[in-house]
Amino acid sequence: MESFTHLTAWQKGMDLSKEIYMLTKQFPKEELYGISSQLRRASVSIIANIAEGFSRRTCADKANRYTIARGECSEVHALILLCKELGYITSKQSNNAVDLANRTGKLLSGLIHVHMKSNTQRPTPHAQRPFR
Secondary structure, eight states: OOOGGGOHHHHHHHHHHHHHHHHHTTSOGGGTTTHHHHHHHHHHHHHHHHHHHHHOSSHHHHHHHHHHHHHHHHHHHHHHHHHHHTTSSOHHHHHHHHHHHHHHHHHHHHHHHHHHHHHHOOOOOOOOOOOO
């Protein structure tokens, strides 16, 4: 794979970020530097960490960045639920955004699993035996 843009997790994360930007446009102006800003930063952090992880050299570094991105998916999920409770978005809008966050998170879990597995399957040096 040549680019992080080919990763399905990044593509779904991009869909989530676009959805968040669309939703937050309708938030009350007093939330401009509150929940709106936090949601936008968290959603952008997802795609930024996926891109950064893709470019890391070691499997452990990649898995770490993907894990951070997965955490951001959970943050977006929690904030979307709060926005629904506050009446900033409808249940339908909430369900759509939460579904995107969950799908992105599951895809990231798959990437994390692959890279953690790769990290533990390194060839081990042969045990040295004493000379006889």
